[in-house]
Amino acid sequence: MTDSDAARREILRAVRENLKPRGIAPGSAEPVQSTADPGPATEGPQGPTKSFRAARGSTARFTERLAAVGAHCTVVSGEAEAAGALAGILSGAGARRVAGSDAPLAQRLLRPLGDRLEIAAGESLSRDELFACDVGVTTAQWGIAETGTLVLESARERSRLLSLVPPIHVAVLSTRCICESLGDALARVRQGASHAITFITGPSRTSDIELTLVVGVHGPQTVHVLLLEET
């Protein structure tokens, strides 16, 4: 598209022309930061390693924040307990159609429930089938303690739609993957280089009508975190 090329040249020329009085000769500008260096200005007081060691405190803070943002949380130790808790959540919600992501853990947890529920594999669903699901089960790659946030990376799992479309989202997260701060989580997902990274903090919400909070407007009404304690 030559029109866009012309526009590109024109916009960049206009930017440069208008910046001329900036008092910095073109070319002598401070270098644009290299891709490897995040830059000193943005480093928080705690580096990732330090805060990551304080995992115990982080878990408590994470569950506290989850409650504050309206997400449910069940702490389980080991997969057997996790599967039991998941079964409890699904039957408690009266779920009939449940879809699991392609994460092996999600599939392992759902397998024993196949005789009672309609279990589907998320990646094989059409748009309409997906819209008809009651629950989406995924894992989360990271948690953020300071905000009660789940972090999902597309390179690790196909969880984008299952964490969004069904009215209930169950996410399994290992306590080992709880980061202390937003900055830590950003540093981690940067390395993962997923094409889609999703931060989820509580259920979908809106206050667009008279500022009254409504939960579950486009995304899930319920977010349930299965926090897997690993020893």
Add this chain to the structure above:
Amino acid sequence: MTFDRDARTALADAQLRGALRHATTLFGERRRAAIADVPDWEGARDRARAIKDETLLHLDQYLEQFAANAERAGARVHWARDAAQACDIIAGIAEQRGARTVVKSKSMASEEIRLNAALAARGIAAVETDLGEYIIQLAGEEPSHIVVPAIHKTKGQIAALFAEKLGMEPSDDVTRLAAAARQALRRRFAEADLGVSGVNFAVAETGTILILENEGNARLTTSLPRTHVALMGIEKVIPRFADLEVFLRLLPRSGTGQALTAYQSLLTGTKRQPGDEGPEELHIVLLDNGRSRMLTSPVTRQTLACIRCGACLNACPVYRQIGGHAYGSVYPGPIGAVLTPQLLGMGESSALPYASSLCGACRDVCPVKIDIPAVLLHLRAQAVARSGGPGTHRLLERLAFWAYAAVMVRPRLFEWVMRCARTLHILPPLGAWTKWRDLRPLAPRSFREEWRRGLRHEAGR
């Protein structure tokens, strides 16, 4: 004079003013509570502003870096000089893909370029999916707040609207209204071929775009359709991925008083493998539309640091009274009063820089410390210089200020003038002021006179 007229209409609307007072006060309180537990809020503001300043001073380089990295990750980057070109690009993409329905998540830039009208003119239906925007679209109105577009509508009005347009049973239960919108919009999402979103931040070093929201409609818009078009002003770029942290700390707290909004989507190019989720194509449209002009001087340049949180709207005593529509522009409130005249030119919006008492509340709450009053004054000076106007008016103004100065530096003369004003009940030419306000009556004696008559002794006791 539309601003004057529309502001007066708004002032006469008691329901609107009640809703505005409620909303802006609530947001103000939530913001204060949210920033109270951030250890170094001031430091974060300074850092964010420094990052924006650095970016704007080298905007050409960061834009090129962003475009190159986004394309390397599989996105197509388009450049648009103005609104018409941006609309053309997006409509062209929609036509090439044979899209009849376009789902949209909230984007102020798309309002700015009047994208919906441009698409409609080419037979393409654009459906707003943010609940507030959807209400506004069904009602055929315009947003009145950056963050809460339908802030001016009551649930009763929305219930009537949904009953008429969606055939739902009238109910002013807010949960049922939201559920009706969810259901109606799910159908549109199911059939949509193309999704259009805005962009909150674009990272130069990785080519990533970040979109914040609470409802999940932006996630649906950017993951369900085969093609995703993201529209962004050229000022949205920031240098480094790690810079996102400080902006994510500032924006939700300033906008809605949340530590984080429910969702952030960080999108870098397109999916890597055919089996991956998400659109096959990502088009990023970089929009200038008057922004590069603002780079010229440091005063106007800071307008481009705005991250569209809406905090200045909630803090502004003028906005709190008249709401967004009176500004007659896509961007209302203090930021709109400085942004609109610079984007569109002074011609139609020369009244906007005067829509402020220069109290500075906007500057105090701005998460990136934009000195909005300074920009307002700068634009007022431009408006005056431009108008050139009838010489007599300017001569009179100059004469009045000369006389005022002459009186103020001569205590005796000042006292004499005040005594005349008091005894003759003549007030200086305040007609324009007192037309809409009550002037408190002057005390029978001035403070100086009271002082001489004995107040001095009382005070000394």
